[in-house]
Amino acid sequence: QVQLVESGGGLVQAGGSLRLSCAASGRTFNNYAMGWFRQAPGKEREFVAAIAWSGGNIHSYYGDSVKGRFTISGDSAKNTVYLQMNSVKPEDTAVYYCVANGVYGSTYWADFASWGQGTQVTVSS
Numbered sequence: 001q002v003q004l005v006e007s008g009g010g011l012v013q014a015g016g017s018l019r020l021s022c023a024a025s026g027r028t029f030n031n032y033a034m035g036w037f038r039q040a041p042g043k044e045r046e047f048v049a050a051i052a053w054s055g056g057n058i059h060s061y062y063g064d065s066v067k068g069r070f071t072i073s074g075d076s077a078k079n080t081v082y083l084q085m086n087s088v089k090p091e092d093t094a095v096y097y098c099v100a101n102g103v104y105g106s107t108y109w110a111d112f113a114s115w116g117q118g119t120q121v122t123v124s125s
Contacts, residue, residue, distance in 0.1 A: 002026040002114040004098045009119030016123075017086045022098030022116060024079035033102035034074060034081045037109055038094035038121075047107035048096070051081060054104075063107065065091075088123045096121050 008020040024034065035050030049072040051060040060072050074081035081098065095118040102112035
């Protein structure tokens with residue numbers, strides 16, 4: 001069983017920055033993706049970003065709405081991932097969920113087996 005603990009959420013002004021962290025404990029699988037989804041009130045879950053480590057290389061990909069503004073990084077030895085959020089917009093307001101044990105390349109929420117409790121990010125205009 002995997003436990004994912006997010007931190008770093010909060011209130012930020014539009015145009016500002018925020019950094020989310022996620023620490024995983026328990027059984028995570030090498031070569032599977034870790035990453036982030038988000039869900040705003042009344043909206044479906046949205047893929048944000050994912051990262052995977054394979055053969056000494058790091059691979060990452062992003063949802064279209066955050067490309068060029070958000071950066072995912074991590075430490076595979078520590079099972080920790082980060083999401084650096086820059087130039088945030090009010091539409092980035094959502095609960096952000098850390099995910100693990102995912103199918104790399106997928107943006108579908110059901111392809112990620114482990115989920116954290118979520119952390120609220122609110123962007124004021």
